[in-house]
Amino acid sequence: MSLVLAAIFPVFALLVLGNVARRSGFLPDSFWQEAEKGTYYVLFPALLVGRLATAEMDFASAGTVLLLAALTPLLASVLAFLAASLLRLNGADFTSFYQGSIRFNTYIGLAVVAAAFPASALTLAAIVVAVMIPLVNVLCIGVFAYFTAGQMRLLPLLVSILRNPLIMASLLGIALNLLPFAIPEVVLKVLEKLGQMALPMGLLAVGAGLRLQALQASGAPLFVASVAKLLLLPALVFGLCAWWQVGELEQAVLVTFAALPTASSAYILARQLGGNAAMMAVLITGETLFGMLTLPLVLLAII
Template identity: 50%
Template sequence: MNNLPLILGALGPIFALILLGLGLRRLGFPGDGFWPAAERLTYFLLFPALLVNRLAQARLEEYAVGPVAVVVVVLLLGMTALAYTLRPWLGVDGPAFSSVYQGAIRFNTYVGLAVALAVFHVEGGTVAALVMALMIPMINVLCVLVLSAHAGGSISVTGVLRGLITNPLILACLVGIGLNLSGIGLPWGSAAMLDILARAALPLGLLAVGAGLRLAALNRLGLLVAVSALKLLVLPALAATLCWLVQPGQLETAVLMTFAALPGSSTAYILARQLGGDAPLMAAIVTVETGLALVTLPAVLVWVV
């Protein structure tokens, strides 16, 4: 418990920005048209700049990339199997199940990287970028497949591949790792420019997270609590077990546990709306998970640290 003040001091500004974004959106400032534009700017430019900057300059050989990959793959496949096992007890139709699945497996990248940098500093940010490079493609494939199977979304293998190769976060991870492994690094003063862009990514991204929350009626409270428990309690427990078995390293374990304890992402709502999922339920799941993470995420971090 000696680490509690440190953890709360690091997380406080992050959740304060999320709540500020929520408050600004409800006040109508600076206008409803601002937030979609801010999300696009962060998603397509600022956040990719941050990832390229981190990965291109990282000493990748210092990190246990192989064991981290094993934990990520087994963790996501294990949660997928658990979600299907629990489906008969949840009593939901196909579109609702696809939203439950996304709520159990997706994570908020903005919050994850902000927490990793705040608690584990520069090295934590680098490991977080590596975890994202492994998690994001696999999560996107799994979620699209589940939505196509249960929500009536029509998408082909070509469509899935197109979605992956045009995802700006995946592309940024590939570019950063490619520049690193090739020995090119960040030439021609690009590091300074990327650093400036990267500094704007997390504040704007966290404000957008808050603005994207939807205070929906809790008429499905039991289901919302069940999904939140699956995401915020069961997933970290499974990650802890896998890290104990695989032994990826102390820092890698801490960052993996952090990402396992993150709330869901507003990206899940967009995907549900596009592919026929239960979008209102998805919005409610993300909102409830983000609120509960105010308590569960510090608890997980105190245990890890």
């Protein structure tokens, strides 16, 4: 228990610190917008490229990780549709509920993996991210296209998925890993220094983005989405990993990513594509807060 708390406490402490810094006005909203942009486009890609470019790839085990990483959002989709049938949500509400059930916060996931598991786990996490981000985005776009009756242009959105900096960084890192010559040490040092800033800055930005006042409008969708996303999904993924007999470290990384709260970026999509933005704000904040309670429990079960 003490090991889990020691690993996860700094993660949640940075979330709280980011929220306090924004709410107090010590750092204005304009700072957080630029900080999140720099983290998303520079720091996290540098972390992924550096890790994947220098990793010792075990392509045999990586294949199983790829498959299970792809199955995770599909399982989340099944849970979302089953839960939504009980809640009887309208189209706009369901698109936000779906995002709350299937998206995952990459920043929190990588930070928890880096803190709780051996260094090699971060490479596995980068592979999981490279698979899950495009698949989750495609699934969400499909749901929006169906429930918003064609009020969106699919091609630009699909292009934006392919141009996602985290996906591009993952592909670049794998490509560099396969080169027949070593990457210059000075380049790796630059990537390492940038990558070291990614996790703390990303967590501070996530914390700053939480809107606690949104919880005043919470209700059944938040409770159902939180139970499905933070408890049922990791339990199902744990069962799949046991059935597939994957390694303990691979299982730990996959279950951790299955247990993550939804991503802050879901609010922007809900607002732009006709979803229920108010519900999305509730789900993002509520799941992140509930995740502070459920993630330690999940880690206790898998460590």
